[in-house]
Amino acid sequence: MKKYPQKKEKNSLPGEEKNSSEAAKPASFFEVVYKLVRKVPKGRVTTYGAIAEAAGIRLSARMVGWAMNGAGRVRPAVPAHRVVNRNGMLSGKQHFATPTLMEELLAQEGIIVKNDKIENFKAVYWEPGSPKTKSKK
DNA sequence: TTGTTGACCGAGT
């Protein structure tokens, strides 16, 4: 008998919750994070903090990382390789299928990675919710 | 059940 998890937990990470009828309000920032990351244009990168802030959880940027943990199993696939830390370092590359996958993916998009760090990080940095003409800050 | 860790960020020392 399983006495461990008593929660309704089926698979550890969300993103595949049951869609009874409609996602009224999952309230899971995981989905919000996925959506935001998916919005990242090709050849562009963003940071966990930026996503967290866009998701409304600036203080919980760490959770964004956890959310990315399930990004590999969520459909459509989330370009987690476009998400780096504040230093522009590929901190999560170790969590990919292969530690070099992230670099290669970025390289394919024209992003130059040097020593696990993105060159011209500021140039390729993309801010979620900014592509629009909305400049309110 | 409690306690620790975590793909982070920011401030303080």
Added chain:
DNA sequence: AACTCGGCCAACA
């Protein structure tokens, strides 16, 4: 300048 600590939420032991 480098290191330490706090904070948020969730999953794991």
